[in-house]
Amino acid sequence: MAFIAKETAVCNRPGCTKSWDVDPVMLVPCPDCQALVSVGCQRPSGHSGPFDEFHAARDLLADRERIAR
Numbered sequence: 676m677a678f679i680a681k682e683t684a685v686c687n688r689p690g691c692t693k694s695w696d697v698d699p700v701m702l703v704p705c706p707d708c709q710a711l712v713s714v715g716c717q718r719p720s721g722h723s724g725p726f727d728e729f730h731a732a733r734d735l736l737a738d739r740e741r742i743a744r
Contacts, residue, residue: 703740705733 684698707730
């Protein structure tokens, strides 16, 4: 799992200087826990909270969506 950027999200890839006002991960639904767009991921217990991380599959989906645009 990875952390959701609460402020400006920045690209961590070498040579990338992109940034976003909203973390792109929050712009796609989660394929693992079915969390909706702009809703944080849930733990397997069904609980969620402000400090929960998002699923790696959601991060990868957000990357694919950014590349497709």
